[in-house]
Amino acid sequence: MVLWHPPDAPWLKLNTDDAFSTSTMEAGEGGLVRGSDGGLLRAFCAPIAASSSFEAELLALIRGFEMAMELSTHIWIELDSAALVTLLSSGQLGAADFRHHMALIRSMTSQRHVRFSHIYREGNRAIDFLAGRGFRPLPLLTMIQSLRLGI
Template sequence: MRSLMVLWHPPDAPMVKLNTDEAFSTSTMEAREGGLVRGCNGGLLRAFCSPVAASSSFEAELMALIRGFEMAMEFSTRIWIELDSAALVTLLSSGQLGSADLRLHMALIRSMTSQRQVRFSHIYREGNRAADFLAGRGSRPLP
């Protein structure tokens, strides 16, 4: 069996890096989001965690990405977005809007990224532990 070392890498200046994640319970239909923006030295610029009203884990991922992207835009117009959802990275890189229930979120993301230099990439969950931790911390009950 081959092993793979998974590491988080900081972005090159003046880019910032956004990592987001979600936590979704299919039994309770509760969703949480978390994420962080870091600079070229790896230092934390902004972080967030909170419950969100989402009907699926994929929708919660999109909502976390939107919230994190809004924060990242405060620091740079060059943003590297790194997610542990390979399916979402594929969708974002394709130019498609996805299924009908996700199109509003996808259209908003397309609009937000259109005037910026944005890079999307996948990272394994082990490299996205900080965002995963924050998503787990956003566990307050939904109103």
């Protein structure tokens, strides 16, 4: 069983995800920032313009990181994209198509204590839900109720 675990203080944990349809080229992003007690500090979901799932992952990470930076200098980024975690951990900028996004992320992380880790999709269900809702966001009350039910 894969579970999400809160970070130790003083860390915040940022989880982000994307949803991308290759047939319609629609993309959505979602993310949560939670504290060491597991409490929700920030959440987002929205449609985004992206050319691929990987770009959508990067854009979701950038938006979530901007929110987390307002709250702490100790940010643990946990993603269900093993490829992105590997790239972020390597110090490389990756493919030319995404270097501007990666350079921005590198710049954002340079003044903070940042950890990167992978979590399987099963442990990232709430964020997966938010990213899917990014295509067509639900009313806020419906979304909160769905998150509480773990859908």
